[in-house]
Amino acid sequence: LLKTAAIAGASGVGLSTIGKFAGWAAAKPEPVILQTARIQAKLMDVGQTRNVLTYGNAGMPPVLRMKKGEPFAARLVNAIDDPTTIHWHGVRVPNKMDGVPFLVQPYVYTGDHFDYAFTPPDAGTFWYHPHCNTLTQMGHGLTGVIVVENPGDPKFDSEVVINLRDWRLGDDGQFIDQFRPRDAAKTGTYGTVRTANWQDQPQYDAPAGGLVRLRAAITDVTRIYAFRVEGAEAAVIALDGNPVPQRFAPDALLLGPGQRIELAIRMPDEEGAIVSLRDVRGTRPKVLATLRATGSSLKRDIRDLPPLEVNPVQEVDLTAARHISLALSATAENIPSDSICGSLGYSFWAINKVPWSGDTPDPTAPLAELKLGGSYVIDMENLTPQSHPMHLHGMSFKVLSSSTRQVQPMISDTYLMQPNEKVQLGFVADNPGDWLLHCHVIEHQKSGMTSYIRVV
Numbered sequence: 001l002l003k004t005a006a007i008a009g010a011s012g013v014g015l016s017t018i019g020k021f022a023g024w025a026a027a028k029p030e031p032v033i034l035q036t037a038r039i040q041a042k043l044m045d046v047g048q049t050r051n052v053l054t055y056g057n058a059g060m061p062p063v064l065r066m067k068k069g070e071p072f073a074a075r076l077v078n079a080i081d082d083p084t085t086i087h088w089h090g091v092r093v094p095n096k097m098d099g100v101p102f103l104v105q106p107y108v109y110t111g112d113h114f115d116y117a118f119t120p121p122d123a124g125t126f127w128y129h130p131h132c133n134t135l136t137q138m139g140h141g142l143t144g145v146i147v148v149e150n151p152g153d154p155k156f157d158s159e160v161v162i163n164l165r166d167w168r169l170g171d172d173g174q175f176i177d178q179f180r181p182r183d184a185a186k187t188g189t190y191g192t193v194r195t196a197n198w199q200d201q202p203q204y205d206a207p208a209g210g211l212v213r214l215r216a217a218i219t220d221v222t223r224i225y226a227f228r229v230e231g232a233e234a235a236v237i238a239l240d241g242n243p244v245p246q247r248f249a250p251d252a253l254l255l256g257p258g259q260r261i262e263l264a265i266r267m268p269d270e271e272g273a274i275v276s277l278r279d280v281r282g283t284r285p286k287v288l289a290t291l292r293a294t295g296s297s298l299k300r301d302i303r304d305l306p307p308l309e310v311n312p313v314q315e316v317d318l319t320a321a322r323h324i325s326l327a328l329s330a331t332a333e334n335i336p337s338d339s340i341c342g343s344l345g346y347s348f349w350a351i352n353k354v355p356w357s358g359d360t361p362d363p364t365a366p367l368a369e370l371k372l373g374g375s376y377v378i379d380m381e382n383l384t385p386q387s388h389p390m391h392l393h394g395m396s397f398k399v400l401s402s403s404t405r406q407v408q409p410m411i412s413d414t415y416l417m418q419p420n421e422k423v424q425l426g427f428v429a430d431n432p433g434d435w436l437l438h439c440h441v442i443e444h445q446k447s448g449m450t451s452y453i454r455v456v
């Protein structure tokens with residue numbers, strides 16, 4: 001059996017449900033309780049790390065399972081000493097449910113709660129995290145994976161869900177400074193301890209000769225990964241919650257914070273054979289997790305897998321589309337800002353020359369006002385030598401072209417801008433409200449690389 005099932009079961013302790021809310025119709029789903037907690041967890045050999053944050057009280061935030069087209073409800077209960085909210089990264093929710101403080105909802109203060117309810121329109125792998133004081137709250141643990149199931153999904157022999165992230169810990173296993181200004185002005189401050197599902201290289205059993213659906217979410221605040229699978233035939237079947245138009249082998253595929261990958265892996269036939277998921281970026285490649293073949297071979301063939309069903313994302317009309325130009329730049333200015341909601345007090349970055357840390361009580365003007373139902377193309381240019389995983393809330397876009405690489409016409413919510421790259425992202429503005437657009441390297445987000453668009 002899958003070890004992920006055991007993990008989901010264990011962390012399910014915090015995933016209790018309460019009775020129906022007073023006044024809710026019987027058809028409403030039971031809300032999942034997501035209660036913030038400060039716990040100790042074993043992240044390093046030297047012992048327990050204090051001040052780890054989670055939802056529930058037993059290790060990693062639970063993997064939330066939803067069904068495409070079926071209502072979902074969650075009650076965020078804030079039991080830590082810091083205001084918080086939840087953002088459902090990549091899930092196309094109504095604006096009021098999007099979790100951005102000030103822009104769409106009030107803070108959820110200590111002791112308060114907030115009820116989220118929405119129906120996920122898309123199947124795939126998504127994730128959830130706070131949108132307030134994010135460097136600290138996410139850095140200390142508040143990042144969880146969401147799986148939206150589709151009853152029409154092809155049948156796999158097992159599924160493994162992996163939450164990839166780092167921790168900035170000292171030799172004694174305790175948190176050290178999350179943030180160094182000189183790093184924030186470059187690639188961001190890296191963690192010191194790397195984990196998959198809060199463990200070092202966990203191993204999961206999977207049937208020999210079987211097909212595994214591996215879902216991984218990069219929920220780290222800084223790190224970009226280059227994925228490779230060794231020891232088995234593997235194909236990327238979905239990225240960022242949407243099926244890829246053409247499957248391909250994950251040969252050092254670059255994905256940044258906020259992005260997700262779904263792989264079909266054909267396990268080797270011999271019992272005991274090991275398959276590894278690796279990050280081959282940089283000089284020190286890292287085995288993230290392994291799969292071990294068990295039992296006698298199921299003799300499945302990866303080519304027999306039918307394609308995943310495409311999500312109901314409206315097709316952008318390129319002949320009628322209005323263009324929105326966005327330039328990502330570094331700024332020489334350093335405008336001091338207050339530290340509300342965790343802005344870092346620096347402005348190293350800007351979108352269209354405006355540095356904004358986001359989530360503040362006095363938002364800057366929107367980048368653009370879009371007409372509901374209109375087609376748009378974002379022409380985005382990275383004027384910096386760093387990479388920026390740019391995330392749009394509330395709507396999915398199609399990757400139309402890039403100046404530096406060949407791209408598939410993928411549907412996504414987070415695009416990893418390479419140094420000096422220009423891209424075109426097309427979408428239909430079909431979700432009314434104010435939608436954040438920001439870099440998901442959290443230090444970049446919180447030191448200026450944030451803005452929003454308004455759909456009316």
Ligand code: C2O
Binds near residue numbers: 391440
């Ligand atoms: Cu994953 Cu604005 O966030």
Ligand code: CU
Binds near residue numbers: 440
């Ligand atoms: Cu960035």
